[in-house]
Amino acid sequence: MKTIIVVGNGMVGYKFCEKFVAKANSDQFKLIVFGEEPREAYDRVHLSEFFEDGNADRLSLAPRSWYDENDITLCTNERVINIDSTNKTIDTSKGNTVTYDQLVIATGSVPFVPPIRGVEKKGVFVYRTIEDLEETLAYAETIKGGKAAILGGGLLGLEAAKAVMDMGLEANVVEFAPKLMPRQLDTRSSKVLQVKLESMGINIHLSKATNQILGNGKITGMEFGEDDMLDVDMLVISAGIRPRDELGKSTGLAMGTRGGIIVNNKMQTSDPNIFAIGEVALYNEMIYGLVAPGYEMAQVAVDQILEEKETVMASSIDMSTKLKLIGVDVASFGVPFMPTAKGHSIIFENKTQSLYKRINVSHDGKKLLGGILVGDASDYNMLLQLYQNEMPLPENPEALIIGSRGEGEASFGSAMDLPDTAVVCSCEAVTKGAICCSVLEDGNETVKAVAKDTKAGTGCGGCKPMVVDLITESLKTIGKTVKERICEHFDYSRQELFDIVKLREVDNFDELIDLAGSGHGCEVCKPAVAAIFASIYNETANRQNTIQDTNDRYLANIQRNGTYSVVPRVAGGEITPKQLMALGRIAQKYDLYTKITGGQRIDMFGAKLHELPLIWEELIKEGFETGQAYGKSLRTVKSCVGSTWCRYGMDESVSFAVEIEHRYKGIRSPHKFKGGVSGCIRECAEARGKDFGFIAVEGGWNVYVGGNGGANPKHAELLAEKVDKETAIKYVDRFIMFYIKTAQPLQRTAPWLDKLEGGITYLQNIVINDSLGIADELDREMQALVDSYKCEWKEAVETPEIRERYTHFVNSEETDNNIEFVSLRDQKMPKQWA
Amino acid sequence: MITTLNMYQTVLPEAVNIWFKAAHISKFPKNGGACIKYKDKQIAIFNFARENTWYACQNLCPHKMEMVLSRGIIGEENSEPKVACPLHKSTFSLKTGDNLNGTLDPIATYPVKIENDFVYVGFSE
Ligand code: SRM
Ligand SMILES: Cc1cc2nc3c(=O)[nH]c(=O)nc-3n(C[C@H](O)[C@H](O)[C@H](O)COP(=O)(O)OP(=O)(O)OC[C@H]3O[C@@H](n4cnc5c(N)ncnc54)[C@H](O)[C@@H]3O)c2cc1C
Ligand code: SF4
Ligand code: FES
Numbered sequence: 001m002k003t004i005i006v007v008g009n010g011m012v013g014y015k016f017c018e019k020f021v022a023k024a025n026s027d028q029f030k031l032i033v034f035g036e037e038p039r040e041a042y043d044r045v046h047l048s049e050f051f052e053d054g055n056a057d058r059l060s061l062a063p064r065s066w067y068d069e070n071d072i073t074l075c076t077n078e079r080v081i082n083i084d085s086t087n088k089t090i091d092t093s094k095g096n097t098v099t100y101d102q103l104v105i106a107t108g109s110v111p112f113v114p115p116i117r118g119v120e121k122k123g124v125f126v127y128r129t130i131e132d133l134e135e136t137l138a139y140a141e142t143i144k145g146g147k148a149a150i151l152g153g154g155l156l157g158l159e160a161a162k163a164v165m166d167m168g169l170e171a172n173v174v175e176f177a178p179k180l181m182p183r184q185l186d187t188r189s190s191k192v193l194q195v196k197l198e199s200m201g202i203n204i205h206l207s208k209a210t211n212q213i214l215g216n217g218k219i220t221g222m223e224f225g226e227d228d229m230l231d232v233d234m235l236v237i238s239a240g241i242r243p244r245d246e247l248g249k250s251t252g253l254a255m256g257t258r259g260g261i262i263v264n265n266k267m268q269t270s271d272p273n274i275f276a277i278g279e280v281a282l283y284n285e286m287i288y289g290l291v292a293p294g295y296e297m298a299q300v301a302v303d304q305i306l307e308e309k310e311t312v313m314a315s316s317i318d319m320s321t322k323l324k325l326i327g328v329d330v331a332s333f334g335v336p337f338m339p340t341a342k343g344h345s346i347i348f349e350n351k352t353q354s355l356y357k358r359i360n361v362s363h364d365g366k367k368l369l370g371g372i373l374v375g376d377a378s379d380y381n382m383l384l385q386l387y388q389n390e391m392p393l394p395e396n397p398e399a400l401i402i403g404s405r406g407e408g409e410a411s412f413g414s415a416m417d418l419p420d421t422a423v424v425c426s427c428e429a430v431t432k433g434a435i436c437c438s439v440l441e442d443g444n445e446t447v448k449a450v451a452k453d454t455k456a457g458t459g460c461g462g463c464k465p466m467v468v469d470l471i472t473e474s475l476k477t478i479g480k481t482v483k484e485r486i487c488e489h490f491d492y493s494r495q496e497l498f499d500i501v502k503l504r505e506v507d508n509f510d511e512l513i514d515l516a517g518s519g520h521g522c523e524v525c526k527p528a529v530a531a532i533f534a535s536i537y538n539e540t541a542n543r544q545n546t547i548q549d550t551n552d553r554y555l556a557n558i559q560r561n562g563t564y565s566v567v568p569r570v571a572g573g574e575i576t577p578k579q580l581m582a583l584g585r586i587a588q589k590y591d592l593y594t595k596i597t598g599g600q601r602i603d604m605f606g607a608k609l610h611e612l613p614l615i616w617e618e619l620i621k622e623g624f625e626t627g628q629a630y631g632k633s634l635r636t637v638k639s640c641v642g643s644t645w646c647r648y649g650m651d652e653s654v655s656f657a658v659e660i661e662h663r664y665k666g667i668r669s670p671h672k673f674k675g676g677v678s679g680c681i682r683e684c685a686e687a688r689g690k691d692f693g694f695i696a697v698e699g700g701w702n703v704y705v706g707g708n709g710g711a712n713p714k715h716a717e718l719l720a721e722k723v724d725k726e727t728a729i730k731y732v733d734r735f736i737m738f739y740i741k742t743a744q745p746l747q748r749t750a751p752w753l754d755k756l757e758g759g760i761t762y763l764q765n766i767v768i769n770d771s772l773g774i775a776d777e778l779d780r781e782m783q784a785l786v787d788s789y790k791c792e793w794k795e796a797v798e799t800p801e802i803r804e805r806y807t808h809f810v811n812s813e814e815t816d817n818n819i820e821f822v823s824l825r826d827q828k829m830p831k832q833w834a
Numbered sequence: 835m836i837t838t839l840n841m842y843q844t845v846l847p848e849a850v851n852i853w854f855k856a857a858h859i860s861k862f863p864k865n866g867g868a869c870i871k872y873k874d875k876q877i878a879i880f881n882f883a884r885e886n887t888w889y890a891c892q893n894l895c896p897h898k899m900e901m902v903l904s905r906g907i908i909g910e911e912n913s914e915p916k917v918a919c920p921l922h923k924s925t926f927s928l929k930t931g932d933n934l935n936g937t938l939d940p941i942a943t944y945p946v947k948i949e950n951d952f953v954y955v956g957f958s959e
Binding site: 062527545549 | 856
């Protein structure tokens with residue numbers, strides 16, 4: 001049996017293994033992999049997602065068991081330090097010597113750290129491995145609210161800037177060139193991107209050469225020139241990559257003048273038994289800092305070693321890229337900027353919307369040569385396909401970027417028009433033909449199933465929209481339509497299910513799934529159905545507690561250590577001193593962490609399951625009721641102090657907020673909903689950031705709907721102007737009821753209104769002009785909900801069978817000994833996750 | 835933490851040498867779960883009333899090492915019975931313990947039997 005050693009267990013090294021073991025004759029080889037990093041290969045492309053939850057497992061490309069199952073020996077934490085190409089052996093940092101028949105070098109690259117004075121100071125980081133991120137995060141903790149700089153305004157630098165901002169630091173991007181992303185963008189698009197990033201709070205410093213890192217031991221600033229300095233507490237360097245080619249050098253392999261191990265189109269180095277793939281390989285005098293070419297190299301190396309196919313690397317490699325920075329779309333493909341001698345460019349720019357689109361078209365107008373998209377890259381996939389497959393362009397190529405005039409219609413056919421050979425997923429090299437075949441011949445009808453079958457969309461994920469289109473369109477050709485179904489158990493949309501429940505008067509899950517579904521349900525359909533029951537019958541979460549989402553099931557929000565939080569309602573944010581004292585007393589008695597929430601009320605954290613009924617019993621005695629912070633239901637109605645105290649107030653906003661909060665409390669809906677009432681147009685209650693909002697103006701109230709904070713903030717739209725309070729309430733009643741009946745599960749009012757055909761005008765017609773003739777019905781349904789409110793915590797506390805649920809063990813009085821708290825500024829918090 | 839995780843090893847029906855009498859069936863909500871304590875172990879037991887079957891697994895979610903699985907929603911995916919962790923919705927097969935929607939390590943599962951309206955969990959030690 002021959003032995004193949006892979007040096008490096010990064011993205012490309014892993015891909016080599018994956019492709020290798022998939023081959024039939026691979027069992028005649030022994031595969032040994034050495035990786036210097038402590039963990040098995042992970043998805044470096046999505047490294048930034050590590051900041052979201054610190055979950056390294058989620059990035060893993062395959063668990064360790066996968067290597068075992070495929071008979072691959074994986075040695076992590078073990079660096080290859082020497083190759084003896086004459087005796088065909090390698091030595092490792094752990095003192096092992098292993099013989100190989102063929103060797104694959106996949107050692108990737110390291111961030112380039114420019115030789116600037118002071119780079120060794122504390123607080124200077126690079127951005128490449130999970131360990132880099134952990135160190136950066138730990139340091140960021142120590143400089144909370146401080147300033148950070150990113151050296152380098154390229155693709156990676158901007159991604160790092162966003163990450164730094166998400167850590168709560170001020171982000172400053174320092175770029176040597178006079179523009180951002182100099183390799184991919186032209187001057188104008190770069191400017192558009194800059195303005196957009198600045199509006200997001202990222203500071204951009206261009207044409208800056210850093211001379212020195214300032215600070216005594218740890219970084220305090222950067223010096224660019226005399227009197228030109230920037231104070232920063234942290235620096236992330238992202239100034240390009242350098243291949244990790246030291247093994248190539250020491251082994252005497254042919255090297256590029258500026259580094260990189262030279263390979264031919266078979267991925268062979270100057271020693272035919274040694275291959276190099278990924279970011280360490282210099283092919284066509286280039287290092288390709290992207291996964292797609294690396295994966296292709298892995299495939300070529302596998303085929304060459306197994307001598308199965310004479311696959312070689314293509315001579316030109318596509319470097320098209322789309323930035324996955326959240327918040328701005330940026331993409332460039334083909335030749336992004338081009339001399340006029342080669343073709344002509346069509347440019348569309350809208351400064352107020354931070355939009356820039358450019359396509360480069362051949363002189364005869366027949367072929368797309370490349371382009372740039374900033375602000376809206378939704379057409380990227382399609383344009384890339386047109387370019388890669390050299391497809392004929394429409395008569396007016398400008399339609400490709402400014403859209404055909406007909407609304408919603410794509411200006412260039414559908415994804416189905418692509419040739420079958422078109423590579424749709426470039427990370428995994430999956431063609432359109434393979435995707436359609438997976439749908440039509442192998443019966444895979446969902447994105448998940450197709451991804452499992454073909455791997456399409458499992459890399460960077462950029463091709464997903466196109467994969468979805470191809471699946472939908474393929475299904476259409478065989479007469480199947482894809483509809484919004486809740487999950488595998490119900491072949492209905494939420495709206496359809498809502499109607500079924502209502503018409504057939506079903507009121508329990510078992511009956512509904514027997515009637516309208518199949519199987520036994522899951523964590524997706526159960527809470528969705530629970531919300532429908534609640535919206536129709538206003539039943540509390542206590543009755544069918546096991547179909548509720550976790551928080552509803554125990555009427556409390558679960559926290560990171562499995563304890564819960566308690567949030568009583570404080571309508572409109574108005575609270576008496578006596579109530580405040582009661583909250584203080586109870587929180588102290590049960591040793592709870594207290595905090596004022598963003599919703600103008602008080603949250604008490606750290607209650608153990610069995611303590612919840614005890615705490616609520618005391619709160620209810622003091623006159624409190626549930627705040628439903630756990631439910632998909634009304635949360636809070638934020639108020640400003642209004643005309644009772646404020647010198648500008650036009651009307652009593654607190655009174656209105658209190659009234660409306662009591663009106664809608666307890667109502668369950670597809671997602672949570674929130675309100676706001678401001679006493680004047682200064683808008684201190686941020687009413688336009690809420691699902692519904694009222695603003696007092698001269699002559700009445702303005703009514704706004706469909707606002708949202710959260711990840712995609714959106715201002716609410718004006719539904720009616722200068723109406724009296726009763727009318728305002730009536731309109732919002734109808735709006736909420738209509739939303740409850742027609743939205744998707746977990747769809748808030750903003751995205752719902754966005755998707756509503758006809759938008760706000762259509763809504764106004766229904767709510768104000770009763771264009772559908774359903775206003776009466778909506779009014780009645782809303783009133784029924786308002787009239788049947790009851791505090792579900794009161795119900796729980798007073799009902800012994802419900803109270804019994806609040807125990808950690810059903811066979812012991814003991815409590816969960818896994819819960820640990822540590823102290824935090826005179827209070828406490830859960831022990832951090834490992 | 836790791837030592838707690840190691841405490842939980844799948845027990846196959848044929849390996850059971852202790853049937854622990856956990857609690858009366860009325861203590862377990864229909865189509866839901868509850869947690870029991872056996873020596874140092876926390877075991878989540880699920881009552882799939884619709885199918886008239888019972889499953890047991892470790893209460894510890896391997897994602898963040900919290901004792902929460904018994905409070906998760908149960909259900910089934912392609913006929914595989916599963917539980918969804920209440921914290922981040924990782925789902926685990928209650929037959930094999932495999933993480934169905936990710937790459938977490940499998941959880942340990944235990945045999946359950948019902949006798950005279952009492953729930954018994956099987957251990958091997
Ligand atoms: C406690 C609180 C933060 C705080 O300490 O201030 C909070 C805490 C949580 N928020 Fe929030 N949000 C809180 C105010 C807000 C606000 C501010 C506001 O209400 O004015 C917003 C933005 C406004 C908005 O909703 O549009 C907000 C937008 C979100 C979102 C994003 C929603 C969206 O549509 O994009 C989520 C995620 C979700 O619901 O899917 C979320 C989810 C959560 C969850 C439920 C996350 C979770 O599942 O554990 C947190 C649970 C809290 C708990 O255990 O009690 N929270 N959250 C605030 C409780 C307010 C209250 O009194 O009830
Ligand atoms: C934050 C970030 C975002 C990115 N985003 C994108 C993107 O959107 N699109 C895209 O196409 N690309 C992106 N990339 C680039 C992509 O991650 C790389 O192209 C890819 O990881 C290259 O794979 P590789 O296997 O060649 O190198 P690596 O993934 O770096 O793997 C090399 C491995 O070899 C190990 N090693 C090195 N020397 C030795 C030795 N002597 N012995 C043993 N082991 C050794 C290293 O420790 C490393 O684990 C991004 C990169 C980063 C850091
Ligand atoms: S409270 Fe809201 S913003 Fe804060 S961490 Fe939780 S979900 Fe995120
Ligand atoms: S703790 Fe269970 S999924 Fe995160």
